Amino acid sequence: MVITRKVLRNVSLTAHPLGCRRHVEDQIVWVKNPKGSLYSPVPEKMPARVLVIGGSTGYGLSSRIVAAFGGGADTINVSFEREPGEKKTATPGWYNTKVFEEHARKSNLRAFSVFGDAFSDEVKERTADLIEKEFGQVDLIVYSLASPVRIDPKTGATYRSVLKPIGKPYSALSVNLDDPTITRETIEPATAEQTEETVKVMGGEDWKLWIDLLDRRNLLAEGAVTVAFSYIGPEVTYPVYREGTIGKAKEDLEKTAGVLSKTLKAYVSVNKALVTRASAVIPVVPLYMALLYAVMSEQGIHEQCTEQIWRLFTDRLYAGIPVPTDKEGRIRLDDWEMDPLIQAAVQRRWEMQREGKPLKGGNLALVRQEYDRIHGFGYKEIDYGADVDPRVV
Ligand code: NAD
Numbered sequence: 356m357v358i359t360r361k362v363l364r365n366v367s368l369t370a371h372p373l374g375c376r377r378h379v380e381d382q383i384v385w386v387k388n389p390k391g392s393l394y395s396p397v398p399e400k401m402p403a404r405v406l407v408i409g410g411s412t413g414y415g416l417s418s419r420i421v422a423a424f425g426g427g428a429d430t431i432n433v434s435f436e437r438e439p440g441e442k443k444t445a446t447p448g449w450y451n452t453k454v455f456e457e458h459a460r461k462s463n464l465r466a467f468s469v470f471g472d473a474f475s476d477e478v479k480e481r482t483a484d485l486i487e488k489e490f491g492q493v494d495l496i497v498y499s500l501a502s503p504v505r506i507d508p509k510t511g512a513t514y515r516s517v518l519k520p521i522g523k524p525y526s527a528l529s530v531n532l533d534d535p536t537i538t539r540e541t542i543e544p545a546t547a548e549q550t551e552e553t554v555k556v557m558g559g560e561d562w563k564l565w566i567d568l569l570d571r572r573n574l575l576a577e578g579a580v581t582v583a584f585s586y587i588g589p590e591v592t593y594p595v596y597r598e599g600t601i602g603k604a605k606e607d608l609e610k611t612a613g614v615l616s617k618t619l620k621a622y623v624s625v626n627k628a629l630v631t632r633a634s635a636v637i638p639v640v641p642l643y644m645a646l647l648y649a650v651m652s653e654q655g656i657h658e659q660c661t662e663q664i665w666r667l668f669t670d671r672l673y674a675g676i677p678v679p680t681d682k683e684g685r686i687r688l689d690d691w692e693m694d695p696l697i698q699a700a701v702q703r704r705w706e707m708q709r710e711g712k713p714l715k716g717g718n719l720a721l722v723r724q725e726y727d728r729i730h731g732f733g734y735k736e737i738d739y740g741a742d743v744d745p746r747v748v
Contacts, residue, residue, distance in 0.1 A: 356442055356745055360732045365532050365635040367447075367730040371739065372439075372748040374731025375450035382417065382661045383458055386424040392662065394669035401426030401673050402494035402580065406486065408433045408473050408565060411448025412729060413631035414584050415499030417660035419455060421668050422495065429465035429490060433473045433482055435502070439745040447632070447730050450748045465489065473500055474561055476508040483572050492576040495672075496569065498562045498583040501633030505556040508564075516556035517600050518637050519545035525594040528708050530642040532635065532723050535714040540638045545600045557604035559583070559611025570618050580620045580672060583608055587625050587689060588643070589698055591705060595639055609685060622678065624671070624686040626663055630725045642708070643701070645717035647692060650700045652718060656691050659725065663688050 361368040389395070405422040409415040410432030422428040432452055439445035452468050459466035467485055471478040486493055505514045519542055526541040545553070554560075562583055569575050585605045588596050596602055608623060615621035628634065628644055635641060651657035658666075671678055671686050681687050691697065704716040727733030 357740060357742055358444055358745060359739065360727065360730070362533060365641065367632070367726070369444045369730065370447040370450060371444070371731030371737065372450045372743060372745060373737050374728065374734050375447050376454045376731075376748055377734050377737065378447075378728050378731060379416070379420070379451050379454040380458070382420045383424050385661055386420055386665065389665055392665060392669075394666060396425050396669050397673060397675045398426070400675050401428065401668065403428055404490040404493045404576070405430045405495045405497065406433070406482070406493045407431070407497045407499060409499035409501065410434060410497065411436065411446075411452050413499065413501065413629075413633065414626060414660050414664060415497060416448070416451055416455070417664040418497040418499060420661060421664045423455075423459055423464050423466065424462070425665065425668060426673070427464065428495075430459070430467075431482065431485060431490070432466075432468045433478060434468070434470060435472060436470045441746065444745045450731065453748045472506070474502075474505045474508065479565060479568050483568055483574060486569070486574045487572065492574050492579070493569065494576045494579055496565065496579070496581040498565065498581065500561070501631070502556060505561065507555070514552040514555040515549075516553040516604065517545055517549045518595060519543065519549065520594040520599045521545055521550060521603070525599075527591070527595070527639045528642055528705075528710060529639045530645060530714055530717075530719060532641055532719070532726055535719050537642070537708045537710050537712055537714060539710045542595060542638055550600045550603055553600035554604045554607050557601060558607030559609075559614075560607075562608065563611055563615060566615050566618060566621075575619055578620070580622070581615060582622045582624050582667070582672065582686070583612065585609060585623045585625045585685065586628065587693070588628055589693075589701065591702070592639055592643055595637065601637075609683065612684065622672070622680070622684075622686050624667055624688055626688045627658060627692045628689075629660055629663070630722050631660070631729065635726055641719075641722060642714070642717070643705075644722050645714060645719040646701045646704045647697075648721045649716060649718035650697055650704070651691065652721065654697070658691070
């Protein structure tokens with residue numbers, strides 16, 4: 356089958372196995388030789404047995420790669436994937452996981468995956484059984500789910516997350532990944548029920564269910580750490596992000612870290628805005644990313660997921676010093692993004708944008724390139740006209 360890029364409203368419908376291989380292998384190569392990074396791991400401090408919930412793409416995949424190839428960890432990934440068929444591509448996470456595990460085996464690292472719904476009791480129990488059998492206990496649990504829907508395991512109710520403002524409509528400029536023309540997006544406010552549902556899906560409840568189960572089954576090692584990811588961003592995106600439905604969910608996640616701290620070392624890390632499968636669909640964010648990417652790459656400080664997670668492990672969680680946090684106890688990996696000079700430059704460029712005119716001073720090509728690469732597209736060396744078997748990565 357010839358696998359072509361198909362993107363509909365910033366959602367990619369296909370993934371290329373050979374490109375996904377390349378995407379994972381590039382990250383592994385970088386972690387083994389982190390060119391340009393000021394930081395290096397303290398080997399004896401790095402976690403040996405790591406569970407990544409949502410470890411097949413984005414920040415979760417990078418966590419798995421850094422833990423394994425930067426720290427020599429054995430890893431378990433839990434993720435939701437679509438298997439490939441003769442005429443159907445898999446999710447990128449399915450390909451990524453196969454490639455990751457192939458390389459882990461070659462490096463004598465143990466690596467397992469549980470494919471299924473991380474919100475369900477069944478997947479949690481299956482994962483706990485696997486930890487008990489293969490690892491005994493875990494030293495680090497990374498919680499990196501981004502999902503539009505959650506079925507409550509106790510009640511069977513289905514909750515859907517939405518990316519909407521609260522209280523009043525929000526209108527702002529935006530851009531589509533495939534078209535540099537500036538558009539205006541207006542988003543109607545969420546109902547109270549939609550806000551509650553978003554908190555149910557993307558808040559801390561499920562994170563706590565995972566930790567409670569692992570604790571009950573005595574699967575948390577002495578000194579175990581857990582980390583989940585949050586985002587704050589600039590004021591221009593507040594109405595749709597930090598003060599919107601997803602922001603309420605993130606506040607809940609951050610509160611949950613406080614609750615979990617009674618059981619283990621629990622952190623929320625506020626990460627940089629990066630194009631992933633989850634973030635590309637947030638209105639307005641692609642325009643912000645195009646401007647941010649331009650400014651940060653001009654300054655030589657643009658990071659991708661792997662570089663962010665590298666700093667999380669080597670400069671924060673496992674640096675051998677008390678973990679540096681802000682007043683609210685959060686780790687700030689968005690420190691370079693939120694630097695006032697960077698934000699002022701982004702703001703200046705934001706003010707230059709006019710509806711109907713081409714994007715000015717942004718780097719949409721870089722956003723688009725990263726988006727394509729996470730789906731295995733946009734690599735010059737790959738012949739995208741060639742016939743490939745989507746079941747083989
Ligand atoms: P992503 O879409 O790349 O990854 C999401 C992961 O969750 C995938 O592995 C997917 O398979 C898994 N998943 C989704 N639903 C699942 C389910 N029901 N069961 C099992 N696995 C499931 O997203 P990402 O951007 O890496 O986001 C991860 C976290 O980082 C989220 O909490 C997000 O809010 C946060 N974050 C993202 C950004 C950003 O700009 N991308 C910035 C800061 C924080």
